[in-house]
Every structure is written in structure tokens, then in C-alpha cells.
Amino acid sequence: xxxxxxxxxxxxxxxxxxxxxxxxxxxxxxxxxxxxxxxxxxxxxxxxxxxxxxxxxxxxxxxxxxxxxxxxxxxxxxxxxxxxxxxxxxxxxxxxxxxxxxxxxxxxxxxxxxxxxxxxxxxxxxxxxxxxx
Numbered sequence: 001x002x003x004x005x006x007x008x009x010x011x012x013x014x015x016x017x018x019x020x021x022x023x024x025x026x027x028x029x030x031x032x033x034x035x036x037x038x039x040x041x042x043x044x045x046x047x048x049x050x051x052x053x054x055x056x057x058x059x060x061x062x063x064x065x066x067x068x069x070x071x072x073x074x075x076x077x078x079x080x081x082x083x084x085x086x087x088x089x090x091x092x093x094x095x096x097x098x099x100x101x102x103x104x105x106x107x108x109x110x111x112x113x114x115x116x117x118x119x120x121x122x123x124x125x126x127x128x129x130x131x132x133x
Contacts, residue, residue, distance in 0.1 A: 042094065045082035047129035052083045055109060056095055063114040082127050098122055 077100045084094040093109040104122035108115040 040086065040088055042086040043084050045084045045094075045096070045127065047127055048080040048083045048095075048132055050132055052093070052095070053080060053132050055093060055112070056080065056097075056107065059109045059112050059114050062112065065117075080129075080132070081123060082129070096120070096123065 078097045079100075081096040081098055081104070083096075086092045086094065090111055092115065095107040095109065096104060097107060098104045102122070104120050106116075106118045106120045108117075
């Protein structure tokens with residue numbers, strides 16, 4: 001009766017021994033770091049490209065400013081000074097624009113709609129971006 005279970009017991013003991021001995025070798029392998037973009041981290045400002053201009057113009061065409069808004073894009077031309085993006089489950093775009101009146105605004109675009117417009121000081125140093133229009 002004992003010899004009937006001997007192969008299964010021996011196989012189990014040898015298997016556990018192999019797992020315990022080989023575990024250290026397998027677990028001590030070097031783990032290489034993986035670079036990932038952090039959720040919620042805003043990118044550094046960059047020069048706009050044509051797609052940025054199209055995205056902003058589309059969002060502005062769908063936007064109706066409230067009565068207290070001083071920024072009315074139809075009444076003046078503007079230049080996109082820089083664009084930054086942020087991933088928060090979707091991509092938000094932060095535009096710094098300058099109207100031909102000299103005023104600067106920060107415009108937040110969420111999924112083809114204007115999320116927020118704020119009058120800001122114009123940057124003292126330009127990124128030196130080429131015209132895209």
C-alpha cells in the first residue's frame with residue numbers, strides 16, 4: 001500500500017524542491033524600468049502645428065461666450081503662441097493665444113469644446129514658433 005503512493009509523493013517533493021530552489025534564480029533577474037506618461041501631468045509648452053490650429057478654431061466655432069467674457073474671437077484675429085496637453089482620461093489642450101489687440105488668453109479645449117478662457121499676461125519670451133496659418 002505504501003509503495004502505491006510513493007511515486008506521487010516523491011514527484012510532489014521533487015517538484016516543490018525544484019520550485020523552491022529555482023524561485024531565487026528566476027526572481028532575482030533585473031527588472032528594466034519602463035517609461036510611462038503620467039496621468040494628469042501637463043506637457044511642456046510647444047509650438048503649435050496645423051492640427052492644433054484646426055482643433056482650436058473648431059472649438060471656438062462651437063463656443064458661445066457668456067455675457068461677462070472679454071474674449072470674443074470673431075471680433076479680432078489671434079495668434080497661437082504655444083500649446084500644452086494633459087491626459088486626464090482624455091486629452092485636454094492648453095492654448096496661449098494673443099489677440100491682435102495685444103491681449104493674451106489661456107484657452108482650455110476639452111474634446112472640441114472650450115472648457116475655460118482666462119485673460120493672462122503675455123509671455124515675456126516667445127518660443128519663436130513659425131506661422132502656421
